[in-house]
Amino acid sequence: xxxxxxxxxxxxxxxxxxxxxxxxxxxxxxxxxxxxxxxxxxxxxxxxxxxxxxxxxxxxxxxxxxxxxxxxxxxxxxxxxxxxxxxxxxxxxxxxxxxxxxxxxxxxxxxxxxxxxxxxxxxxxxxxxxxxxxxxxxxxxxxxxxxxxxxxxxxxxxxxxxxxxxxxxxxxxxxxxxxxxxxxxxxxxxxxxxxxxxxxxxxxxxxxxxxxxxxxxxxxxxxxxxxxxxxxxxxxxxxxxxxxxxxxxxxxxxxxxxxxxxxxxxxxxxxxxxxxxxxxxxxxxxxxxxxxxxxxxxxxxxxxxxxxxxxxxxxx
Amino acid sequence: xxxxxxxxxxxxxxxxxxxxxxxxxxxxxxxxxxxxxxxxxxxxxxxxxxxxxxxxxxxxxxxxxxxxxxxxxxxxxxxxxxxxxxxxxxxxxxxxxxxxxxxxxxxxxxxxxxxxxxxxxxxxxxxxxxxxxxxxxxxxxxxxxxxxxxxxxxxxxxxxxxxxxxxxxxxxxxxxxxxxxxxxxxxxxxxxxxxxxxxxxxxxxxxxxxxxxxxxxxxxxxxxxxxxxxxxxxxxxxxxxxxxxxxxxxxxxxxxxxxxxxxxxxxxxxxxxxxxxxxxxxxxxxxxxxxxxxxxxxxxxxxxxxxxxxxxxx
Numbered sequence: 001x002x003x004x005x006x007x008x009x010x011x012x013x014x015x016x017x018x019x020x021x022x023x024x025x026x027x028x029x030x031x032x033x034x035x036x037x038x039x040x041x042x043x044x045x046x047x048x049x050x051x052x053x054x055x056x057x058x059x060x061x062x063x064x065x066x067x068x069x070x071x072x073x074x075x076x077x078x079x080x081x082x083x084x085x086x087x088x089x090x091x092x093x094x095x096x097x098x099x100x101x102x103x104x105x106x107x108x109x110x111x112x113x114x115x116x117x118x119x120x121x122x123x124x125x126x127x128x129x130x131x132x133x134x135x136x137x138x139x140x141x142x143x144x145x146x147x148x149x150x151x152x153x154x155x156x157x158x159x160x161x162x163x164x165x166x167x168x169x170x171x172x173x174x175x176x177x178x179x180x181x182x183x184x185x186x187x188x189x190x191x192x193x194x195x196x197x198x199x200x201x202x203x204x205x206x207x208x209x210x211x212x213x214x215x216x217x218x219x220x221x222x223x224x225x226x227x228x229x230x231x232x233x234x235x236x237x238x239x240x241x242x243x244x245x246x247x248x249x250x251x252x253x254x255x256x257x258x259x260x261x262x263x264x265x266x267x268x269x270x271x272x273x274x275x276x277x278x279x280x281x282x283x284x285x286x287x288x289x290x291x292x293x294x295x296x297x298x299x300x301x302x303x304x305x306x307x308x309x310x311x312x313x314x315x316x
Numbered sequence: 317x318x319x320x321x322x323x324x325x326x327x328x329x330x331x332x333x334x335x336x337x338x339x340x341x342x343x344x345x346x347x348x349x350x351x352x353x354x355x356x357x358x359x360x361x362x363x364x365x366x367x368x369x370x371x372x373x374x375x376x377x378x379x380x381x382x383x384x385x386x387x388x389x390x391x392x393x394x395x396x397x398x399x400x401x402x403x404x405x406x407x408x409x410x411x412x413x414x415x416x417x418x419x420x421x422x423x424x425x426x427x428x429x430x431x432x433x434x435x436x437x438x439x440x441x442x443x444x445x446x447x448x449x450x451x452x453x454x455x456x457x458x459x460x461x462x463x464x465x466x467x468x469x470x471x472x473x474x475x476x477x478x479x480x481x482x483x484x485x486x487x488x489x490x491x492x493x494x495x496x497x498x499x500x501x502x503x504x505x506x507x508x509x510x511x512x513x514x515x516x517x518x519x520x521x522x523x524x525x526x527x528x529x530x531x532x533x534x535x536x537x538x539x540x541x542x543x544x545x546x547x548x549x550x551x552x553x554x555x556x557x558x559x560x561x562x563x564x565x566x567x568x569x570x571x572x573x574x575x576x577x578x579x580x581x582x583x584x585x586x587x588x589x590x591x592x593x594x595x596x597x598x599x600x601x602x603x604x605x606x607x608x609x610x611x612x613x614x615x616x617x618x619x620x621x622x623x624x625x626x627x628x629x630x
Binding site: 119120195197198199200201202203204205206207208211215216219220313314315 | 423425428430453454456457460461463465467468469470471479480482483484514516527530531534
């Protein structure tokens with residue numbers, strides 16, 4: 001793993017007093033261990049991608065990609081089966097958007113408050129408490145959505161046609177609460193890392209605290225903030241337990257957040273714990289949906305990297 | 317700016333009585349750069365010591381019994397001084413003497429440090445700067461500040477200048493204001509081709525002049541400079557000093573500096589701070605002597621000042 005290393009040869013007749021006085025084997029061992037640690041995560045990712053491809057490829061030999069991506073009915077385990085993935089995709093996007101509508105304003109608001117307004121004492125209490133939210137198991141959030149948020153929504157909903165027992169709204173809302181700490185904590189780190197010099201400069205020009213936050217600190221921290229939001233989106237798209245518990249298990253091509261719907265991850269979980277025979281088309285759908293999920297998050301990450309490059313303000 | 321090296325070194329004291337010499341030869345006043353409404357101005361760029369201007373009689377700041385605390389620690393104790401209109405006042409002294417703390421009192425930058433507390437009175441044009449209904453934002457629009465390390469925003473040159481006017485609700489033509497401001501700060505010719513380029517691409521000296529330009533874009537009355545040249549090389553320093561002399565025709569400038577030659581070269585009046593240890597063993601900054609710059613450097617009345625400027629201490 002070492003790069004080419006140039007060794008100085010002692011010229012003939014030199015005393016060699018600059019030579020290494022004792023061998024440093026420990027250092028090599030440590031380096032190999034550290035390299036192995038970083039390799040594990042890379043190899044795992046590569047392995048997952050490799051494992052996804054063959055079953056997904058077999059699936060697409062039976063079902064055309066066009067039918068898969070544009071079909072509006074998803075019933076792979078029924079007869080006759082329909083392999084239109086759109087209901088799952090729209091459900092995933094719907095829940096994710098609702099989650100972001102909750103998490104981005106609240107998360108960024110919390111981050112601006114903690115980084116720019118809160119006194120150090122307040123921050124030292126608030127931030128750990130916020131991060132505890134990230135440690136709550138997602139299944140707990142799922143039941144919170146199903147047993148607390150949905151009944152509450154049904155109670156306070158004006159009119160008769162309130163949310164169904166399983167619905168995208170409460171699942172998305174609770175998922176938003178779940179990713180607030182991710183967005184808030186990482187954005188706060190990015191904003192706190194902006195040099196105090198820049199704030200002083202802005203204050204000295206007669207800026208209010210709000211102007212300093214929005215016009216100087218926020219743009220300077222943009223790349224970190226976008227990274228935080230992207231990580232939040234990735235968690236929302238990949239989140240399984242909340243949607244499986246609170247949004248229901250029925251594929252439903254609908255744009256009404258009050259209805260139940262099945263997301264891509266919820267389908268994978270439901271089909272995965274079922275007893276589908278290995279090699280059957282139903283089994284392969286899991287990999288097809290999984291690949292699509294992977295591609296979606298990948299594209300989103302690439303797009304956000306591009307966006308950040310264009311808009312960020314680099315401080316030294 | 318090429319005369320960085322041919323300036324006489326003021327501390328060497330080539331002129332035995334520079335103060336008297338300068339006042340005796342008002343004819344040496346710079347004809348072009350001096351504002352016509354102040355013919356008595358005897359400032360010349362080549363004398364060893366700047367002569368104090370005739371007192372304008374317009375006090376900008378009256379500091380009375382000011383102490384600054386960080387938590388329980390008294391960083392500066394009982395400062396009294398009056399700063400007059402359109403003069404350059406230098407604050408010198410060894411590290412830890414409280415001069416930076418003191419300068420940050422004038423535009424209430426110390427408000428931003430949660431533990432800092434200012435006692436005593438600072439009157440700005442007879443108005444209590446720390447009065448109950450005084451808005452620190454309004455204060456900072458009138459009293460601008462330039463910092464030790466150049467701190468341009470990570471935005472374009474144009475946006476750096478436009479920032480202050482924008483947050484202040486400027487309604488006129490920003491393009492004109494930017495050009496006028498940069499010209500005023502003697503930076504226009506160097507940056508006019510790259511107004512949209514990042515300010516961080518400028519050299520350190522240009523960045524610092526940009527920060528000065530950014531400060532005058534909001535048209536303050538006073539400019540505070542906290543060691544503005546300490547991160548710069550001698551040539552960039554000389555350019556900033558030139559700019560300060562030029563700006564002193566319209567602005568009241570207070571400058572903190574570690575560089576005694578700089579204080580001697582540019583300022584009209586000099587305040588010497590040092591740190592004392594009191595009976596309780598607590599170290600705190602004090603104003604030792606405040607006088608015309610020529611007198612401070614040629615004939616200081618306090619032994620500590622003389623020790624410091626002659627290099628025996630600090």
